[in-house]
Amino acid sequence: MELQKTSNGHHDLSPNRIPENGFDALENMTEGDNFLPNKSNGKIETQFTDFEGKTSFRMSIFNLSNAIMGSGILGLAYAMANTGIILFVILLISITVLSAYSIHLLLKTAGVVGIRAYEQLGYRAFGPPGKILAACIITLHNIGAMSSYLFIVKIELPHIIQGLMELPDNSTDWFVDGRCLIIIVSVTVILPLALMKRLGYLGYTSGFSLSCMVFFLISVIYKKFVIECSLEHSYNETGVTESIYNSTDDTCEAKFITINPQTAFTIPIMAFAFVCHPEVLPIYTELKNPNKKRMQNVANISILAMFVMYLLTAIFGYLTFYGKVDSELLKMYSKKDTLMLCVRLAVLIAVTLTVPVVLFPIRRAVLQLLFPDKPFHWMRHISIAVCVLFFVNLLVIFVPNIRDIFGFIGATSAPSLIFILPGIFYICIVPEAQEPLKSRPKIQAIVFVTLGFIFMIMSIMFIIIEWVNGKKTSGGH
Numbered sequence: 016m017e018l019q020k021t022s023n024g025h026h027d028l029s030p031n032r033i034p035e036n037g038f039d040a041l042e043n044m045t046e047g048d049n050f051l052p053n054k055s056n057g058k059i060e061t062q063f064t065d066f067e068g069k070t071s072f073r074m075s076i077f078n079l080s081n082a083i084m085g086s087g088i089l090g091l092a093y094a095m096a097n098t099g100i101i102l103f104v105i106l107l108i109s110i111t112v113l114s115a116y117s118i119h120l121l122l123k124t125a126g127v128v129g130i131r132a133y134e135q136l137g138y139r140a141f142g143p144p145g146k147i148l149a150a151c152i153i154t155l156h157n158i159g160a161m162s163s164y165l166f167i168v169k170i171e172l173p174h175i176i177q178g179l180m181e182l183p184d185n186s187t188d189w190f191v192d193g194r195c196l197i198i199i200v201s202v203t204v205i206l207p208l209a210l211m212k213r214l215g216y217l218g219y220t221s222g223f224s225l226s227c228m229v230f231f232l233i234s235v236i237y238k239k240f241v242i243e244c245s246l247e248h249s250y251n252e253t254g255v256t257e258s259i260y261n262s263t264d265d266t267c268e269a270k271f272i273t274i275n276p277q278t279a280f281t282i283p284i285m286a287f288a289f290v291c292h293p294e295v296l297p298i299y300t301e302l303k304n305p306n307k308k309r310m311q312n313v314a315n316i317s318i319l320a321m322f323v324m325y326l327l328t329a330i331f332g333y334l335t336f337y338g339k340v341d342s343e344l345l346k347m348y349s350k351k352d353t354l355m356l357c358v359r360l361a362v363l364i365a366v367t368l369t370v371p372v373v374l375f376p377i378r379r380a381v382l383q384l385l386f387p388d389k390p391f392h393w394m395r396h397i398s399i400a401v402c403v404l405f406f407v408n409l410l411v412i413f414v415p416n417i418r419d420i421f422g423f424i425g426a427t428s429a430p431s432l433i434f435i436l437p438g439i440f441y442i443c444i445v446p447e448a449q450e451p452l453k454s455r456p457k458i459q460a461i462v463f464v465t466l467g468f469i470f471m472i473m474s475i476m477f478i479i480i481e482w483v484n485g486k487k488t489s490g491g492h
């Protein structure tokens with residue numbers, strides 16, 4: 016699809032030139048493209064002409080909620096065990112509000128320049144290095160998230176099959192080999208969904224994925240009332256020793272406020288659980304009748320719904336196992352219990368259906384970096400998805416314990432995507448004439464970025480300290 020060039024050599028994206036297939040226009044968009052500012056009520060409002068979205072409000076909520084909800088939910092009970100109920104609730108509310116504020120910054124910045132692509136905002140703020148930085152952080156973070164989802168499939172699916180088929184624990188058949196299973200799941204479920212041309216089409220699978228997580232939550236609540244907390248409860252059945260992740264507290268009593276060395280992981284776990292920022296602008300691009308308020312509503316509803324689910328999961332998970340809860344809640348439940356086998360399956364389905372949603376921003380970042388001026392092409396669309404999935408599969412198959420890598424990625428990319436980048440883009444892109452540096456919104460954004468840097472430095476420091484201590488206590492292994 017060809018866009019007409021204006022006299023200054025830029026693409027003309029004026030409203031009377033809205034392309035038939037706006038998606039191509041977005042993929043086509045280059046750094047020099049102009050967007051038409053629309054002066055209404057004396058305020059400059061940029062009209063988005065990059066794409067005419069067709070995804071309904073409800074489907075967009077499903078997609079964004081699905082992007083938020085992932086493996087992060089499994090670590091929240093553990094986070095609560097290491098902060099106590101009150102501190103946890105305060106931190107969770109703070110991260111929820113900050114996450115919504117960050118989306119507000121992204122949407123406002125996108126509105127000012129009329130671009131709904133994270134990487135392009137990076138370009139507007141800092142030129143090519145800004146674009147490369149944003150694309151790399153998105154790719155790194157989302158590959159980390161995808162790997163964590165496939166890691167769950169690799170570990171849990173064999174147990175589910177063994178449990179449902181009543182096979183002995185030591186069976187060596189190929190269908191209980193996690194490595195074979197992730198390849199099968201990737202090829203038969205994830206790849207076809209990742210090949211969809213638009214994220215909007217994933218609304219139905221996202222809705223289904225969310226209902227699986229609701230089932231998980233209901234079961235966690237139910238189990239609280241049937242499982243008795245016992246001090247001898249053995250939860251490390253898989254034999255994986257993770258000294259740095261194990262809680263030190265072994266009592267069956269709820270703590271309201273507590274601080275221990277593992278408290279350091281709380282903010283990275285919560286921040287990771289709320290990351291959906293690379294998906295926000297792609298979802299906005301496909302929203303029907305888009306405007307900032309409507310998209311902010313999509314974000315607020317999704318964030319609020321996920322906040323409720325996170326809070327309930329954490330509280331009931333914690334009140335079932337107290338200080339002994341593992342950093343992966345599912346590990347705590349018996350593998351012989353049919354209900355819990357079904358719950359594991361539901362969580363697996365939920366995270367598997369999240370993988371394609373998380374893959375979309377990676378493909379967009381790669382396209383923006385390697386083929387910035389090229390129109391949509393199926394070959395590129397398909398090959399990037401295949402390469403990304405291939406790489407993530409290799410990672411999950413050959414790296415035995417990627418938790419440390421996640422810890423580091425969670426501590427660096429999550430604060431960057433939530434706090435630092437949206438704040439810096441806002442400060443740099445919203446013109447001084449519209450909002451001077453000393454205006455309230457800009458000062459708020461500066462504080463927000465500073466907070467992001469503090470979180471990031473603190474998390475990295477704590478994680479390094481824990482690694483060093485963990486290595487010492489496990490004899491240097």
Ligand SMILES: NC(=O)C[C@H](N)C(=O)O
Nearest residue numbers: 083085086087160288290
């Ligand atoms: N979308 C992501 O990056 C992570 C997601 N928030 C999770 O909890 O797994």
